[in-house]
Amino acid sequence: MITVHNLTKTYGEQTVLNIDQLEIPKGQSFGLVGNNGAGKTTLFSLLLDLIQPSSGHVINKDVQVDQSEAWKPFTSAFIDETFLIGYLTPEEYFYFIGELRGRNKADVDALLSNFDDFFHDEILGQKKYLRDLSKGNQKKVGIVASFIGNPEVVILDEPFANLDPTTQIRLKGIIKDLAAKEGVTVLVSSHDLIHVTEVCERIVVLNKGEIVKDLHTSAETMKELEAFFAG
Amino acid sequence: MLKHFIGLQWKSFFRSASFKTEIWFKILMALGALWFILVFSSMGLGAYVLIEKSGLGDPLRVVNRFMIYYLAFDLVFRYMLQKMPVTNIKPLLYLPMSKTKVVNFSLGKTVISFFNLAHAFFFIPFSIVLLVEGYPPVQVIGWHLALMALFYCNNFLNVMVNNQNSIFYLLAALFIVAGASQYYQWFDITIYTQPIFDFFYDMPWTAVIPWIILAGMYYGAFSYFKKHMYLDGGLAKKQTEAKTENLEWLDRFGNLGTFLKNDIKLIKRNKRSRTAVIMGFFFIFYGLLFFTSAIEVYDGPFWKIFAGIFVTGGFLFSFGQYVPSWDSSYYPLMMSQNIKYREYLSSKWYLVIIATIISTILATFYLYFGWEAYAAVLVGGIYNIGINSYLVLWGGAYVKTPIELTSNKKAFGDKQAFNAKTLLLTLPKLVLPIIIYAIGHFLISPTAGYIFVAVFGLLGFAFKEKVFTMIEGIYKKEKYKTLQAYKQK
Numbered sequence: 001m002i003t004v005h006n007l008t009k010t011y012g013e014q015t016v017l018n019i020d021q022l023e024i025p026k027g028q029s030f031g032l033v034g035n036n037g038a039g040k041t042t043l044f045s046l047l048l049d050l051i052q053p054s055s056g057h058v059i060n061k062d063v064q065v066d067q068s069e070a071w072k073p074f075t076s077a078f079i080d081e082t083f084l085i086g087y088l089t090p091e092e093y094f095y096f097i098g099e100l101r102g103r104n105k106a107d108v109d110a111l112l113s114n115f116d117d118f119f120h121d122e123i124l125g126q127k128k129y130l131r132d133l134s135k136g137n138q139k140k141v142g143i144v145a146s147f148i149g150n151p152e153v154v155i156l157d158e159p160f161a162n163l164d165p166t167t168q169i170r171l172k173g174i175i176k177d178l179a180a181k182e183g184v185t186v187l188v189s190s191h192d193l194i195h196v197t198e199v200c201e202r203i204v205v206l207n208k209g210e211i212v213k214d215l216h217t218s219a220e221t222m223k224e225l226e227a228f229f230a231g
Numbered sequence: 232m233l234k235h236f237i238g239l240q241w242k243s244f245f246r247s248a249s250f251k252t253e254i255w256f257k258i259l260m261a262l263g264a265l266w267f268i269l270v271f272s273s274m275g276l277g278a279y280v281l282i283e284k285s286g287l288g289d290p291l292r293v294v295n296r297f298m299i300y301y302l303a304f305d306l307v308f309r310y311m312l313q314k315m316p317v318t319n320i321k322p323l324l325y326l327p328m329s330k331t332k333v334v335n336f337s338l339g340k341t342v343i344s345f346f347n348l349a350h351a352f353f354f355i356p357f358s359i360v361l362l363v364e365g366y367p368p369v370q371v372i373g374w375h376l377a378l379m380a381l382f383y384c385n386n387f388l389n390v391m392v393n394n395q396n397s398i399f400y401l402l403a404a405l406f407i408v409a410g411a412s413q414y415y416q417w418f419d420i421t422i423y424t425q426p427i428f429d430f431f432y433d434m435p436w437t438a439v440i441p442w443i444i445l446a447g448m449y450y451g452a453f454s455y456f457k458k459h460m461y462l463d464g465g466l467a468k469k470q471t472e473a474k475t476e477n478l479e480w481l482d483r484f485g486n487l488g489t490f491l492k493n494d495i496k497l498i499k500r501n502k503r504s505r506t507a508v509i510m511g512f513f514f515i516f517y518g519l520l521f522f523t524s525a526i527e528v529y530d531g532p533f534w535k536i537f538a539g540i541f542v543t544g545g546f547l548f549s550f551g552q553y554v555p556s557w558d559s560s561y562y563p564l565m566m567s568q569n570i571k572y573r574e575y576l577s578s579k580w581y582l583v584i585i586a587t588i589i590s591t592i593l594a595t596f597y598l599y600f601g602w603e604a605y606a607a608v609l610v611g612g613i614y615n616i617g618i619n620s621y622l623v624l625w626g627g628a629y630v631k632t633p634i635e636l637t638s639n640k641k642a643f644g645d646k647q648a649f650n651a652k653t654l655l656l657t658l659p660k661l662v663l664p665i666i667i668y669a670i671g672h673f674l675i676s677p678t679a680g681y682i683f684v685a686v687f688g689l690l691g692f693a694f695k696e697k698v699f700t701m702i703e704g705i706y707k708k709e710k711y712k713t714l715q716a717y718k719q720k
Contacts, residue, residue, distance in 0.1 A: 050563050050714055069571065072568065072569045072570070082564065084561060084564070085493070086636070089475045100486075127472045
């Protein structure tokens with residue numbers, strides 16, 4: 001689904017990302033872990049053409065992302081709060097995204113009804129603008145919005161941070177289902193090793209911009225990761 | 232303690248992101264400030280002679296008569312622009328220093344704000360002129376001190392009523408009614424207020440009264456602040472009850488409607504964009520300066536075209552100029568969502584066009600000044616639609632200033648919004664139509680001048696697709712730089 005070739009990003013003298021080759025097949029749940037500054041968000045931003053690669057390129061389902069915009073209809077993401085429109089209510093935001101992705105109100109409502117327990121009655125019908133919601137609730141809105149319109153690729157940066165334990169557990173279920181049942185390619189980054197090992201079939205460790213481990217998740221993965229990060 | 236506060240203040244000023252602009256712009260800013268000081272001071276110096284010559288009576292009494300409006304305008308300006316001292320208090324809350332000190336410092340900071348000092352440039356020269364003209368010093372000084380206190384009262388009044396929109400609109404409405412009834416001579420509020428200001432002059436000791444009021448206001452502001460210095464009190468972000476709006480009538484425009492819906496909500500729900508629209512509305516009346524011959528230099532024929540551009544282009548300049556910065560806080564979303572640049576741009580374009588047409592219709596009252604006046608407005612409108620609508624979108628690609636939607640900070644111009652490219656682009660916006668008009672005016676006749684400008688506008692309209700392709704290309708090229716710039720708040 002996604003292929004990365006010789007991708008580098010440098011700022012001045014400093015190389016923040018340097019990936020020779022990375023293939024993410026369709027329907028894989030892909031986890032990205034690494035310390036602060038390892039290049040996780042940089043990689044995701046490159047996948048979404050939000051920054052320009054210094055060399056190399058990203059191909060998303062036959063589309064080179066920095067050349068054409070044709071990847072947009074089947075790709076969705078939630079990176080941070082800059083993906084939210086603060087002056088809209090959650091409903092309006094969902095409908096807005098829905099309209100951009102060719103889904104009418106009824107479609108969006110049907111999708112949202114699956115997330116009732118995820119929202120925990122704190123999102124819909126609250127008479128609040130997104131900018132006035134708590135950080136955690138904003139995140140829930142952004143994550144659910146990225147599921148609108150049956151995307152084939154979903155990119156979530158740190159989806160577990162700021163969420164309460166109940167929601168974290170529900171989100172794990174949702175992500176697993178997306179990849180397993182609907183064949184969606186899900187890319188997740190996290191600082192929490194337990195969450196990623198639980199959710200993702202494959203885990204890639206970034207360190208100083210380079211891939212240092214590429215693991216197929218198994219019973220030993222957690223130990224291996226802990227050993228690596230303990231240094 | 233004070234040393235720390237001042238140190239913090241100093242750093243926050245010199246290290247602010249916006250301060251790090253190009254050197255020539257700093258010079259330009261300094262020149263601008265100087266110009267402002269010069270205007271105010273020469274007003275202070277010249278007001279006396281001017282009023283005396285025009286035979287309105289004793290200049291001091293005339294100034295006193297209109298003082299109530301001066302104070303009212305001052306309050307309105309402060310309300311719209313003056314920043315509240317609460318910002319930056321939060322990190323000080325849990326540090327070992329008494330709340331009294333923090334509050335005193337924050338309020339004290341407002342005393343030396345530009346909004347207070349600016350008036351001194353008018354009042355000090357004016358008072359000096361009064362003294363030179365032989366007014367009794369004690370009385371002049373009493374009057375001067377009393378008015379100074381009143382402006383500071385405004386300062387603290389503003390601190391207290393800030394964010395109380397209802398009070399503000401009530402006051403503003405009252406003063407507009409008062410001003411209108413004065414103009415039409417139904418009721419003259421100044422008859423009742425002038426004696427108050429005269430009083431400070433006639434009996435200088437009464438200057439104590441405004442100072443007592445000022446002390447009361449300070450105490451009021453102080454206790455108000457101290458009482459509300461909690462995260463869920465005065466320091467909390469104000470939340471308004473949200474209403475979900477459907478605006479379904481826009482659905483028939485397809486994807487364009489989706490964006491228009493969003494833009495309407497953007498304008499309605501954010502302070503900054505509302506201010507821009509209100510400013511744009513007032514531009515409609517800008518032409519009065521030209522067509523009523525109120526200002527002599529504006530009497531030339533070219534200025535009429537200039538006026539026409541501004542009258543119909545208020546929204547275009549106040550809102551259109553900052554596309555795409557209005558969407559700066561969620562630009563990464565717009566760039567990774569299923570959005571085509573062309574659709575995004577055309578929705579903004581339609582918004583500008585619709586507003587220009589509405590302004591042109593609202594401006595029909597210029598017919599009162601003869602058909603030529605309205606013809607200027609009309610061709611100005613056509614030029615705005617045909618040419619300037621593209622130019623603002625084009626210029627927008629280079630304006631990389633993130634906009635903070637919920638605050639009015641920098642609503643009246645931002646130094647980062649000026650750069651060589653945007654400055655160059657203002658030339659065709661304003662100067663080109665004047666040149667086109669001049670060609671017609673001198674070669675054939677004034678009417679031909681109007682026709683020339685209109686034809687130019689219509690031509691631009693015809694090339695819409697071509698121009699859009701070009702602008703789209705520029706936006707794409709600037710995309711990464713724009714994203715990067717919007718990240719730096």
